[in-house]
Amino acid sequence: MTSSILFKSLPVSLLYCILLIPIPLYFYWGIVNQLGPDPLRFLEHKYGELGLIFLLVTLSISPLFKYVKINLVRYRRCIGLVSFYYIVSHICVYFFLDIGLSIDILLSDLQKRYYIIAGFFAFITLIPLALTSNNFALRKLNIKTWNKIHSFVYIAIILSIFHFILMSKTWTGELYFYTGITILILILKIKSTKLYKKLSTYSNADISK
Amino acid sequence: MKILKYSDVTPYNFYLNRRKFVEALGLASLAFVPTPTLAKKSYSTNAKPNTIEEITNYNNFYEFGTSKTDPAKYAQSLTTDPWEITFEGVSQNKKKFDLAEILKGKAIRERIYRLRCVEGWSMVIPWMGFPLRDLINELELDNNAKFVAFETVYRPTEMRGQKRATLDWPYREGLTIEEALHPLTFIATGLYGKELPNQNGAPFRLVVPWKYGFKSIKSITKISFTKEQPYTTWSSENPREYGFYSNVNPNVDHPRWSQATERVIGEGLFGERRKTELFNGYIEEVGDLYKGMDLKKYY
Numbered sequence: 147m148t149s150s151i152l153f154k155s156l157p158v159s160l161l162y163c164i165l166l167i168p169i170p171l172y173f174y175w176g177i178v179n180q181l182g183p184d185p186l187r188f189l190e191h192k193y194g195e196l197g198l199i200f201l202l203v204t205l206s207i208s209p210l211f212k213y214v215k216i217n218l219v220r221y222r223r224c225i226g227l228v229s230f231y232y233i234v235s236h237i238c239v240y241f242f243l244d245i246g247l248s249i250d251i252l253l254s255d256l257q258k259r260y261y262i263i264a265g266f267f268a269f270i271t272l273i274p275l276a277l278t279s280n281n282f283a284l285r286k287l288n289i290k291t292w293n294k295i296h297s298f299v300y301i302a303i304i305l306s307i308f309h310f311i312l313m314s315k316t317w318t319g320e321l322y323f324y325t326g327i328t329i330l331i332l333i334l335k336i337k338s339t340k341l342y343k344k345l346s347t348y349s350n351a352d353i354s355k
Numbered sequence: 356m357k358i359l360k361y362s363d364v365t366p367y368n369f370y371l372n373r374r375k376f377v378e379a380l381g382l383a384s385l386a387f388v389p390t391p392t393l394a395k396k397s398y399s400t401n402a403k404p405n406t407i408e409e410i411t412n413y414n415n416f417y418e419f420g421t422s423k424t425d426p427a428k429y430a431q432s433l434t435t436d437p438w439e440i441t442f443e444g445v446s447q448n449k450k451k452f453d454l455a456e457i458l459k460g461k462a463i464r465e466r467i468y469r470l471r472c473v474e475g476w477s478m479v480i481p482w483m484g485f486p487l488r489d490l491i492n493e494l495e496l497d498n499n500a501k502f503v504a505f506e507t508v509y510r511p512t513e514m515r516g517q518k519r520a521t522l523d524w525p526y527r528e529g530l531t532i533e534e535a536l537h538p539l540t541f542i543a544t545g546l547y548g549k550e551l552p553n554q555n556g557a558p559f560r561l562v563v564p565w566k567y568g569f570k571s572i573k574s575i576t577k578i579s580f581t582k583e584q585p586y587t588t589w590s591s592e593n594p595r596e597y598g599f600y601s602n603v604n605p606n607v608d609h610p611r612w613s614q615a616t617e618r619v620i621g622e623g624l625f626g627e628r629r630k631t632e633l634f635n636g637y638i639e640e641v642g643d644l645y646k647g648m649d650l651k652k653y654y
Contacts, residue, residue, distance in 0.1 A: 176624040182424070183405070183413035184476060185624045243624060251613070259611055313611065315474075316521050316592075318421040 158224050165228040168196065169235050186243055193236035195320075198306055200229030202327050205303060209334045223279050226299075230276040233269055261312035268305035271298050300335060303328055398539055399467040400636070405478040405621045407547050413620060414554045415472065416573060417521050418507065418514040425516070426554035432513045433574065435558040444580030447495045454558055458544065461485045465548075466541050466562070471603045471635050473567035475612055478620040482562055483545030488536045496580050503535040504528075504585035505561060506577035522588055528572035529585035529599070530563065533644055539564055539637060565634040565641050567601045598654040602645070603635040607654050 172192055175181050181188040204226040210216045245251040255262040274295050277283065284292060307328045314321055336342055404410075416426040438454040463483055471477045491503075509525035511517040517524045534540060541562040544551055551557040556573025563570050569589050579585070589597035596610050605615045616628040634641050645653075 179623055181624075183409040183478075183620045184423070184618065186618060186626070187476075189624065246628065254613070258608070261611060316417070316421060318521070319519075 156221075158221060161221055161224050162228065165200070165225070166231060169193070169231065186239070190236060190239040190244060193232050193239060194310075197229050197232035197236055198310065198324060200225050200232060201299070201303055201306060202324070202331065204229055205299065205331045205335075206327075209331065212338070213334075227276060227279050230272055230279075233272065237269060261309050264305045264312060265309035268302045268309055271302040271305065275299060275302075300332065303331070398640075399465070400469050400479060402467070402469060402479045404467055404481045404547075409478060409621050410480055410546065411552050411554055413478070415474075415568065416516075416554060416556070418516045418524075418526065418574075419554070420516045421521060429515055430553035430557075432515070433508075433510070433553050433557070434513060435553060435574070438558050438576070440559065440575065441577045442494060442579070443577070444497050444500055445494045446497055457490065457559075461489055463545065466543075466564075468541070468562060468564040469635060470562075470564070470568050470571070471617060471631065473569055473597065473601065473609060473614075475609075475614065475616075476618040476620055477629065477631075481547055482541060482543040483548060483551075484541050484543040484562070486538050487540045487542050487561065488538065490542065491536060494580075499582050500580035501532055502581045502583065502585050503530050503532060504577075504579040504581055505530075505572045505575050506579075507572055508574050508576040522592060526572060526588050527586055528561070528570055529587050530570075531644075532580070534563070534641075537641060537644065539640055565602055565637040567597075567603060569597070570601050600645075600650075600653050602641075602650065602654075603631060604633055604650055604654070605631040606633070607651055 172181070172189055176185045176189045179185060204222055207218045207222045207225070211219060241247065241252065245255070256266060275298060278287065278292060278295055287295075307325055310321060310324060412427045413423050414426040415423065416430065419426040419429040436454075439451055440454065440457060441451050443450065463485060465481055465483055467479060467481045469477050469479050505528045507526040508514075509517060511524075530540070541564070543556070543560050543562050544558060546552060546555055551560065556571075559575050560573040561571050561575065584599060587599055590599050590601070603614075608614055614631055617631050619626055619629050632638075
């Protein structure tokens with residue numbers, strides 16, 4: 147009970163602040179060399195991982211409401227945008243610090259490296275979602291169009307998880323965990339689509355005959 | 356004392372912290388008397404070594420977990436004393452040796468090598484130990500040995516990472532006999548003048564400075580001399596990405612990333628990348644081993 151009161155009373159603007167603090171904080175720790183022997187890789191991976199986590203949280207909000215009756219819907223836009231900011235930070239570390247602004251390396255990575263290709267397209271897919279995650283766009287756009295744009299998030303999560311799998315040397319515990327959550331979210335999503343419902347009514351009808 | 360050479364590169368005083376270890380080395384080697392080999396400076400790099408904190412907190416040792424910080428956290432559970440090493444493919448009667456027997460009479464020296472990881476980073480490490488060939492020369496090898504195979508200890512009760520099938524345990528690596536006999540090929544038993552920390556492959560590990568780090572197998576418990584090219588863990592796990600030779604080569608990319616440059620551990624967030632050198636800078640020393648070999652094919 148207390149937790150749900152807390153959720154209800156937490157203003158969205160405060161949530162933005164809390165969730166975004168790690169971005170400058172980790173960067174500061176990186177500058178003062180508090181991120182271990184390999185601060186660059188740490189920062190790059192941390193931003194990427196947090197981006198993925200927040201993306202998964204965003205996608206969990208609708209099944210959480212549907213199956214567990216936990217209503218976090220009013221925080222969905224905030225968490226989704228936070229995820230996007232982490233992903234932007236992740237890409238900034240890659241471009242500015244990791245490859246040192248080299249367009250040559252960027253282009254060769256985009257031709258040869260499957261995990262970078264997957265990650266790049268995941269990011270591209272998320273841009274229209276980020277741009278329309280505001281009341282102005284919601285008013286301007288027809289709700290069907292808006293919903294269609296925002297269903298791209300499922301493409302983005304599939305690409306993101308591939309990005310993670312393809313860059314890994316082996317199947318680690320984290321990788322199993324994030325892939326598992328992604329698969330669960332996708333299954334629940336598929337089950338809620340009209341097409342799936344239609345098909346299952348047909349097959350149920352077949353069985354009852 | 357010649358030992359001062361060591362203090363040029365390290366804040367640590369030269370000492371061995373375990374009496375047992377000193378005893379194991381035998382009286383003759385107690386003082387680490389400089390040998391002619393030590394004078395051959397070219398084998399060590401002049402680069403400034405990484406700090407002990409960096410070297411002992413950034414390790415790939417999947418036997419203790421896949422994160423770089425796992426080995427420092429969990430490697431203390433490995434018992435490194437007593438330690439036995441079994442030899443196969445040798446004709447002498449005795450095949451199993453206690454580590455102390457192996458170390459007896461070996462002139463322990465320092466070698467500062469740059470370790471280039473296949474993942475695209477490098478660090479400079481002041482090892483203590485002896486060339487592998489000092490050991491091989493004491494053995495009676497079977498006549499037609501062409502390769503040397505190494506095996507890491509398999510002890511899931513002490514190595515928590517081995518409880519999961521991350522890799523096909525035990526970890527195995529191998530070299531050609533020519534590579535194994537090369538004076539650069541080193542057995543490390545110490546680091547920064549002290550005993551080798553567990554996370555760095557205690558008590559007995561290989562260091563092959565012109566190959567990617569994963570060839571330098573840790574915590575060795577078995578050494579076999581074979582006719583056929585032995586099974587090696589990473590090249591079997593993913594043959595397209597990791598070859599048997601795995602010589603450091605900036606011109607042969609890993610399928611998923613470039614090997615042209617490397618991140619230098621210890622240079623901080625804004626550190627510049629370093630240009631990777633062919634054979635990690637040892638082309639003069641090891642170039643002849645691969646004369647006429649297509650390094651793109653035999654990566």
